Amino acid sequence: MLDGVIALTVILFILSIVSEKFIQLIRSYxxxxxxxxxxxxxxxxxxxxxxxxxxxxxxxxxxxxxxxxxxxxxxxxxxxxxxxxxxxxxxxxxxxxxxxxxxxxxxxxxxxxxxxxxxxxxxxxxxxxxxxxxxxxxxxxxxxxxxxxxxxxxxxxxxxxxxxxxxxxxxxxxxxxxxEEKEKKENEITLLSMFIGVLIAFAFKANFFSLIKDLRKIDNKISIGWNENEFPFQYQIESHLFNLEIWNFEVSFFIGILLTGFFLSFGSKFFHDLLDRLYYAKKASQALNDPEIMDQTSAEKVAEFVDKYNISKIYHRYKSILLNEPEITSISIQNQFKNQKANDYLMISLEGKTPAGFEDKIRKLINDDEILIQFENNINDFKLTLGNSFADSISNAKTTTIQGSVALEVQDENDPHSNYILTCFHVVKHSNHTWQGQLASDESENRIIFGSGRQPNGTIVKAYRSNIWECALIKLDTELELATLESLIKVRIKGYKILDDSSIINKNAYMYSRVKSSNQKAEILSHASTIEIDFEDGPFQMYDLIKVWNTKSQLPIQEYGDSGNLLYDQNGYALGIVFAKSNQFTYAMDINFPLKYFHIKIKTS
Known part of the structure; x- marks a missing residue:
């Protein structure tokens, strides 16, 4: 039954996305x-x-x-x-x-x-x-x-x-x-959503009553769409007559279409959240039926899933809103071991000390009195970590005073025989480049200098900045002459790691600092951290970042000039690319995003 409900929710979720796109198109024109x-x-x-x-x-x-x-x-x-x-x-x-x-x-x-x-x-x-x-x-x-x-x-x-x-x-x-005008606008948008929702429901023959009946089927197969020659407004081309006989109008069908249109007007966000809850309910059900955890109580297991879900939902829904509060500098999902189990919580970093009554203000803002929230004070001075010249630095050929580091060698799937390297976009960006990835028409402004030769020896071929990553892909003129990353860090990079759970939290991570010429050890505090940092075009919010620090010194692990360095785990799997720091923490972007966007893979041999 739960599988059928999930299938029905998926269908409504897809139809709601179609409905929303039509609404966006209409509101634009x-x-x-x-x-x-x-x-x-x-x-x-x-x-x-x-x-x-x-x-x-x-x-x-x-x-x-x-x-x-x-x-x-x-x-x-x-x-x-x-x-x-x-x-x-x-x-x-x-x-x-x-x-x-x-x-x-x-x-x-x-x-x-x-x-x-x-x-x-x-x-x-x-x-x-x-x-x-x-x-x-x-x-x-x-x-x-x-x-x-x-x-x-x-x-x-x-x-x-x-x-x-x-x-x-x-x-x-x-x-x-x-x-009054605000209320009228909201009413018009609601009416438009209903109107488009009903049209989409009719176009796909998504009769709510029929969908509910399909849940009772043994195979949980839910069907939508008109059969061949069934659509009521279809013309018989040969005779120039309307197709009147095939479709018999029923009041229940009309009401079912209206109900589906009503649900579609809730929007894809509603069905996305509902799918999340159903997914976690299914996972909890499977966990409860697992013989290995039969000694655990049902309430504890379900509570664990619900808590994780609620923290994640609050973070993703309110991270940008919370960051707009003047006292807040960062929001993260972190984890602590308490009462013999790991507990997720929302960590809110403040520029100064926690004001009186601030937690009540935050809970009122996110409309939640139950999730675990902690505050850390005096977290400030967020900066990109560009630096001066050093032996293994990289920069734009036109702006050699702005330098950083290289993450690793990569292979282009469409050009496997050429040599490519990956670094941060802000390290090699020219003022005539756009953050959306449009490079300069003057090819000399796309050239880079890598290494101590201080002569242009590579070209930026792709670059992009989004709210979760910013990287540049560089094609080298010749084979890499400098020492490979593996020889420097004494670890073979095997590939990348998917950061989709909390298994990496509180584990060790490493970065080879080319400024210090040594490995830096860190503890991973979060893989879902949000900050606001100044780029050349002004303050910019970055989401879902990896947050680490040096456990002993409680300071960042990188120096100025380390922007672009690789963050990896003790088993040799790439985690992210370091690009910014605060007065206490280092921030890296998930390496999976640029690899997929640029259609490249890590060079492992």
């Missing part, structure tokens, strides 16, 4: 949304008129048989002409209102559309003609919203109601400083 609705109206209206002919012909339907196709074509032509005229009006109004400037033209067009709506409403009371009502509403509302009709307000007594829809959904909509 809100002026084009009414045009889309006009197209839908043009699609629905001919079908409505065709149904009217069928309904009113009754027993004498045979009289109309020979005219049905031609009648449908006529109404299709009329509707398309109506659409073209509407679009023509739209273009003319955008172009300084060249046409229909006088009041009477708008007056006539308004009452024509209003009469059409009343006709559609009355005729829709008969069987199978609701689509003409929806088509009429879409058409009328779209004409108003596009500005084709000036009658965009309705007065009832002393109250004024706008006939325009979705006026405030634009992402760049300037919010006046009153709660």
């Amino acid at each position: 809100p002026q084009n949304f009414p045009v889309i609705l006009i197209i839908i109206a043009v699609f629905l209206i001919p079908r409505g008129f065709y149904n009217i002919i069928q309904n009113f012909s009754g027993a004498n339907l045979s009289i109309f048989d020979s005219y049905c196709a031609k009648t449908l074509q006529v109404f299709s032509i009329i509707s398309n002409i109506l659409f073209l005229i509407s679009f023509f009006f739209f273009l003319s109004i955008k172009g300084e209102k060249i046409f229909f400037k006088n009041y009477k033209s708008y007056n006539s067009l308004f009452f024509l559309a209003l009469s059409f709506l009343f006709f559609a409403l009355s005729i829709s009371l008969t069987k199978y003609t609701w689509h003409i009502l929806f088509g009429g509403i879409f058409l009328f509302s779209s004409l108003v919203s596009l500005g084709i009709m000036y009658f965009d307000k309705l007065y009832i007594g002393s109250k004024k109601y706008s006939l325009k829809f979705f006026e405030r959904i634009n992402k760049d909509f300037l919010m006046p400083k009153n709660s």
